[in-house]
Amino acid sequence: MLKYEVVASDLRNRIESGQYKANEQLPTIAEMCKIYGVSEITVKKATEQLAGIGLISTRKGSGSYVKGDVGAFLRDPSAEMSGQMAGFKAEHEQLGAEVTSLVKTFEVIHPEPEVAERLSADAADFVYRIVRVRLADGMPLVVEYTYMPISIVPGLRLADVESSIYEHIEQGLGLRIDSAHRIVRAVMPTPQEREWLGLAPDTPLLEVEQVGFLDDGRPFEYSVARHSGDRYSFHAVAKH
Amino acid sequence: MLKYEVVASDLRNRIESGQYKANEQLPTIAEMCKIYGVSEITVKKATEQLAGIGLISTRKGSGSYVKGDVGAFLRDPSAEMSGQMAGFKAEHEQLGAEVTSLVKTFEVIHPEPEVAERLSADAADFVYRIVRVRLADGMPLVVEYTYMPISIVPGLRLADVESSIYEHIEQGLGLRIDSAHRIVRAVMPTPQEREWLGLAPDTPLLEVEQVGFLDDGRPFEYSVARHSGDRYSFHAVAKH
DNA sequence: AAGTGGTCTAGACCACTTC
DNA sequence: AAGTGGTCTAGACCACTTC
Structure with missing residues (x-):
């Protein structure tokens, strides 16, 4: 599995298991770089993928957030x-x-x-x-x-x-x-x-x-x- | 306008005006870097955007191609x-x-x-x-x-x-x-x-x-x- | 002023296609 | 063997948000 896929799938698991909750702010990109030991662009690619399937939204200057009520939609x-x-x-x-x-x-x-x-x-x-x-x-x-x-x-x-x-x-x-x-x-x-x-x-x-x-x-x-x-x-x- | 938007919109214009024709291979990413004076990642972002709206497809090891018959769909x-x-x-x-x-x-x-x-x-x-x-x-x-x-x-x-x-x-x-x-x-x-x-x-x-x-x-x-x-x-x- | 995500660079390495 | 797109890095700069 590619590095950005590892990051994306781990974030996805943590969101779907409720470890990162609805409307909660995710770790910053810099933090995720340390957590996963990868570069900023790799983390960015992972968050873009999750935003693309509607799981999170990203907000310039502020952070990345778990979307409310994604369960019914994805399940x-x-x-x-x-x-x-x-x-x-x-x-x-x-x-x-x-x-x-x-x-x-x-x-x-x-x-x-x-x-x-x-x-x-x-x-x-x-x-x-x-x-x-x-x-x-x-x-x-x-x-x-x-x-x-x-x-x-x-x-x-x-x-x-x-x-x-x-x-x-x-x-x-x-x-x-x-x-x-x-x-x-x-x-x-x-x-x-x-x-x-x-x-x-x-x-x-x-x-x-x-x-x-x-x-x-x-x-x-x-x-x-x-x-x-x-x-x-x-x-x-x-x-x- | 951001650099990748400039590249994407120029490519889009050339495709829609017929300068790059259906099923034709686009310039390589390295060539586009020279044409537009930008880095590889910037060109990549532009081609990803065009692939996302269904205008081109990219093929690893081979090149990027204009999709056939996009007119009816987009118009x-x-x-x-x-x-x-x-x-x-x-x-x-x-x-x-x-x-x-x-x-x-x-x-x-x-x-x-x-x-x-x-x-x-x-x-x-x-x-x-x-x-x-x-x-x-x-x-x-x-x-x-x-x-x-x-x-x-x-x-x-x-x-x-x-x-x-x-x-x-x-x-x-x-x-x-x-x-x-x-x-x-x-x-x-x-x-x-x-x-x-x-x-x-x-x-x-x-x-x-x-x-x-x-x-x-x-x-x-x-x-x-x-x-x-x-x-x-x-x-x-x-x-x- | 400090923190955040978004863009962009030059360059490396890889897997795959083409010849 | 040469050419191609895909991934990844370290780092810079910016616009925006937060305090």
């Missing part, structure tokens, strides 16, 4: 952090759930104009089109519509689509996933989606439209995920 | 970035809209248990309860339910509530707003909300539940904002 198991991108399988397995997928469509097509634009692809290129219902412990949670250029993600098989496409991209192809741009909306399900997700009437969905990027900047995925509304929420930390 | 005017927190008024005035508010309720009450918990307050404390319909250019966009402890935000008047509570907190009280924890969900409107927002039947809302924090870590605001679904979306950048 919510039905929540995904907007800052993290792990893929459906990794995310739910981390919570101890067994993940399965019903593959409704797995085909290769020419992309519609909107999909082509998002993938920086041409209408003449081939892309996979995948429709999946994804379940955790047998409960249908989300319908995912995924498009990927076959030129970037070659050799995708039904077995990959049934388990985890991200695993095929990272382990199988040796590519590195960097980040994603997401747009979140509230929508109503189609009749088909209502049936697949087993929804009561008048249940809205949370739609997450996403463009995923590799670490060389290329978009490798365009997807629309429509999440069962009463079983899903989305967490974010906003800075002023 | 969408109906979108709020999850990473930013400006308040409704500042956000929409930036887009050139005239912001008004219909104050439906403005009272002082003892908080319900859930509100008290979020505000780290006691059931015996007094909090403002404010219900507002907020409009941009006369179009109702969102219903906001806001709770704030009177001990932290004293002297709030109807005039503040009608324009901007954040202005009163920052300019009037000299407090500094640091950040907010947000939870986003899809919900159906109540009949009252449907009327206030002028919604067609079967239109869902995007609910943003938020706890706002001052820079000393104290929660000063608990609010639930329910956004008209077809006129609102929420942008985020997720890191792998």
Whole structure:
């Protein structure tokens, strides 16, 4: 583990265990340098990371403070952090759930104009089109519509689509996933989606439209995920 | 403007103007040091900021790259970035809209248990309860339910509530707003909300539940904002 | 006046990519 | 072997807060 990760994870443990309490001032950066035997910049990087996930706030000329009431926000198991991108399988397995997928469509097509634009692809290129219902412990949670250029993600098989496409991209192809741009909306399900997700009437969905990027900047995925509304929420930390 | 801001904003301009194109490699960090006459850490801070808003990705041992197709994501005017927190008024005035508010309720009450918990307050404390319909250019966009402890935000008047509570907190009280924890969900409107927002039947809302924090870590605001679904979306950048 | 976090420097070392 | 971004150091200076 890197030095700043050691500092950040130790501070995090002390905050979550209540050793540093809500609204309390943390040791100064100079003190933390002595405590952990590291330089100022290393401590700074650790506190920036904690501020980024919303655990502390820092105040110039004054000190660093533990935020009040972070518990409910961080502990919510039905929540995904907007800052993290792990893929459906990794995310739910981390919570101890067994993940399965019903593959409704797995085909290769020419992309519609909107999909082509998002993938920086041409209408003449081939892309996979995948429709999946994804379940955790047998409960249908989300319908995912995924498009990927076959030129970037070659050799995708039904077995990959049934388990985890991200695993095929990272382990199988040796590519590195960097980040994603997401747009979140509230929508109503189609009749088909209502049936697949087993929804009561008048249940809205949370739609997450996403463009995923590799670490060389290329978009490798365009997807629309429509999440069962009463079983899903989305967490974010906003800075002023 | 700070040095790293100068570098970041210059790089951003060159990317958005197309001088550095999608999927293209940026100058190396060492080259940028020479170009801008700054140290490595300063360039690094600038590239980290750009990676944070999803404009570039960096690849160890290889280089920094402009992300493909960032245009649509960054230009969408109906979108709020999850990473930013400006308040409704500042956000929409930036887009050139005239912001008004219909104050439906403005009272002082003892908080319900859930509100008290979020505000780290006691059931015996007094909090403002404010219900507002907020409009941009006369179009109702969102219903906001806001709770704030009177001990932290004293002297709030109807005039503040009608324009901007954040202005009163920052300019009037000299407090500094640091950040907010947000939870986003899809919900159906109540009949009252449907009327206030002028919604067609079967239109869902995007609910943003938020706890706002001052820079000393104290929660000063608990609010639930329910956004008209077809006129609102929420942008985020997720890191792998 | 003393203490605090934020920015910035020159330079070292490392792991990884590219050739 | 050469080039690249990522981490880390010791130290300087500054703006701001606190007393």
